[in-house]
Amino acid sequence: xxxxxxxxxxxxxxxxxxxxxxxxxxxxxxxxxxxxxxxxxxxxxxxxxxxxxxxxxxxxxxxxxxxxxxxxxxxxxxxxxxxxxxxxxxxxxxxxxxxxxxxxxxxxxxxxxxxxxxxxxxxxxxxxxxxxxxxxxxxxxxxxxxxxxxxxxxxxxxxxxxxxxxxxxxxxxxxxxxxxxxxxxxxxxxxxxxxxxxxxxxxxxxxxxxxxxxxxxxxxxxxxxxxxxxxxxxxxxxxxxxxxxxxxxxxxxxxxxxxxxxxxxxxxxxxxxxxxxxxxxxxxxxxxxxxxxxxxxx
Amino acid sequence: xxxxxxxxxxxxxxxxxxxxxxxxxxxxxxxxxxxxxxxxxxxxxxxxxxxxxxxxxxxxxxxxxxxxxxxxxxxxxxxxxxxxxxxxxxxxxxxxxxxxxxxxxxxxxxxxxxxxxxxxxxxxxxxxxxxxxxxxxxxxxxxxxxxxxxxxxxxxxxxxxxxxxxxxxxxxxxxxxxxxxxxxxxxxxxxxxxxxxxxxxxxxxxxxxxxxxxxxxxxxxxxxxxxxxxxxxxxxxxxxxxxxxxxxxxxxxxxxxxxxxxxxxxxxxxxxxxxxxxxxxxxxxxxxxxxxxxxxxx
Numbered sequence: 281x282x283x284x285x286x287x288x289x290x291x292x293x294x295x296x297x298x299x300x301x302x303x304x305x306x307x308x309x310x311x312x313x314x315x316x317x318x319x320x321x322x323x324x325x326x327x328x329x330x331x332x333x334x335x336x337x338x339x340x341x342x343x344x345x346x347x348x349x350x351x352x353x354x355x356x357x358x359x360x361x362x363x364x365x366x367x368x369x370x371x372x373x374x375x376x377x378x379x380x381x382x383x384x385x386x387x388x389x390x391x392x393x394x395x396x397x398x399x400x401x402x403x404x405x406x407x408x409x410x411x412x413x414x415x416x417x418x419x420x421x422x423x424x425x426x427x428x429x430x431x432x433x434x435x436x437x438x439x440x441x442x443x444x445x446x447x448x449x450x451x452x453x454x455x456x457x458x459x460x461x462x463x464x465x466x467x468x469x470x471x472x473x474x475x476x477x478x479x480x481x482x483x484x485x486x487x488x489x490x491x492x493x494x495x496x497x498x499x500x501x502x503x504x505x506x507x508x509x510x511x512x513x514x515x516x517x518x519x520x521x522x523x524x525x526x527x528x529x530x531x532x533x534x535x536x537x538x539x540x541x542x543x544x545x546x547x548x549x550x551x552x553x554x555x556x557x558x559x560x561x562x563x564x565x566x567x568x569x570x571x572x573x574x575x576x577x578x
Numbered sequence: 579x580x581x582x583x584x585x586x587x588x589x590x591x592x593x594x595x596x597x598x599x600x601x602x603x604x605x606x607x608x609x610x611x612x613x614x615x616x617x618x619x620x621x622x623x624x625x626x627x628x629x630x631x632x633x634x635x636x637x638x639x640x641x642x643x644x645x646x647x648x649x650x651x652x653x654x655x656x657x658x659x660x661x662x663x664x665x666x667x668x669x670x671x672x673x674x675x676x677x678x679x680x681x682x683x684x685x686x687x688x689x690x691x692x693x694x695x696x697x698x699x700x701x702x703x704x705x706x707x708x709x710x711x712x713x714x715x716x717x718x719x720x721x722x723x724x725x726x727x728x729x730x731x732x733x734x735x736x737x738x739x740x741x742x743x744x745x746x747x748x749x750x751x752x753x754x755x756x757x758x759x760x761x762x763x764x765x766x767x768x769x770x771x772x773x774x775x776x777x778x779x780x781x782x783x784x785x786x787x788x789x790x791x792x793x794x795x796x797x798x799x800x801x802x803x804x805x806x807x808x809x810x811x812x813x814x815x816x817x818x819x820x821x822x823x824x825x826x827x828x829x830x831x832x833x834x835x836x837x838x839x840x841x842x843x844x845x846x847x848x849x850x851x852x853x854x855x856x857x858x859x860x861x862x863x864x865x866x867x868x869x870x871x872x873x874x875x876x
Contacts, residue, residue: 367686379817386712387708401673401674425874426874428875428876503802508812509809512809512813515809521667522673523665528799557663557664566658575724578732
């Protein structure tokens with residue numbers, strides 16, 4: 281008992297330390313609360329035996345990180361009148377032929393970084409963007425903004441921002457793994473095509489909208505929607521014989537958003553230089569996976 | 579001192595409880611460590627003045643949540659020989675005409691949930707998927723798997739899984755906001771088309787690959803890549819007169835992955851019922867945004 285008495289202040293001190301440590305910890309936890317909060321909710325929500333760590337998909341509602349909400353499949357089913365829908369129907373042989381032709385066309389598409397400075401009719405770009413705008417989107421929010429830059433000075437500013445950031449990425453931010461992968465990919469941060477291409481397309485996703493009453497309106501699955509729209513845009517470019525290279529300039533989003541004075545709900549998803557291929561254009565001699573490697577019939 | 583002596587066992591007990599609580603907490607933290615670790619790394623990385631909360635984009639390297647890495651723009655620039663690239667070039671008037679025609683075609687696309695049970699030639703589906711496989715992808719990883727289901731029993735299983743989960747979503751998981759939005763969208767969880775459509779396409783994204791040495795290979799920007807591929811797939815379907823409705827079945831990913839025995843690196847991104855439109859098909863009488871609302875020329 282006497283020993284215990286002597287130990288009491290020590291115990292009290294230890295208790296204080298432990299409590300202090302806990303408080304620090306819980307503060308730390310708070311700084312990461314957004315992410316962790318979601319994960320905790322996730323684990324609370326996951327009451328089903330089949331949802332374990334390995335099984336969790338991004339389709340888990342509880343796991344969606346960046347979106348404010350989720351995409352219902354009723355992406356265009358607004359509260360409005362329904363009208364009959366009867367698109368053209370082709371005979372089977374025509375369908376097969378058309379599907380083969382479209383595959384042949386799209387299979388010729390390549391990412392090209394040697395772009396000709398020749399001008400491209402503005403009307404073509406208009407139609408390409410209109411086509412991209414036909415993409416489905418979560419709850420028909422159409423959460424995309426296309427910035428088309430042909431002004432040489434602005435193109436050069438974009439190039440400066442992109443190259444500066446890319447250089448920083450390569451040199452400082454990335455781990456060995458990143459740098460090794462890049463070495464293999466023979467990429468560097470010089471992006472001449474950003475000056476040369478007649479058009480630079482910057483595609484922003486609108487992460488939320490603003491209602492007339494000033495409140496935020498959730499844009500379900502905005503990133504997937506805008507990426508689908510980009511897929512259709514690539515098809516439209518290929519259809520007219522124009523080329524591009526799909527790029528997501530790391531870390532440049534905020535600076536480019538400021539350059540174009542876009543609102544805070546808009547975030548850069550993609551930057552596409554667009555034009556004719558240069559006469560000396562080359563592409564890496566790559567193959568695509570054969571059908572059997574990408575499809576399973578059941 | 580006597581009082582303290584009496585309190586000693588109490589203090590010891592409190593200390594035990596506190597330590598026990600801490601251990602529990604740190605275990606909890608460990609289960610969320612993947613997410614939290616990333617966020618911590620993120621805050622350490624953000625040393626630039628222009629990166630504040632408002633300005634942070636998803637293009638921020640440090641903010642990528644789900645990806646193991648990031649998409650370089652050199653998506654097809656592998657360490658291999660370069661070959662000349664000279665796709666067909668059209669006169670300007672032809673380009674304008676082609677761009678207009680493709681826009682007209684794609685502008686007729688609608689999300690359709692009234693699908694005819696009539697069979698569709700398998701060769702058409704093959705070509706549509708081959709076309710989707712021409713999409714660009716981060717570092718040319720081609721991170722997509724297309725499961726095509728025509729077996730009625732499997733289709734019915736999919737429907738059961740989707741409807742069960744959707745009902746749970748509607749009833750239990752979502753907040754008022756979600757339910758209100760859905761009410762406006764007039765959606766419910768009955769998905770008859772999952773039984774009726776001749777084909778169900780399940781599109782999985784491969785979040786990482788496995789190298790010959792068994793190590794994981796990062797799939798940069800897999801979700802964006804697969805979404806772009808889906809955009810091209812939608813264009814290919816529209817081109818042959820087939821319809822679908824873009825859906826991301828909430829929470830069904832894990833169950834559907836198990837149903838098809840897909841590996842753990844594959845996560846469901848989209849589920850598309852595919853077929854001819856039913857003769858009585860209707861679509862909501864929606865408008866698309868005009869060009870001026872989606873484009874800014876500079």
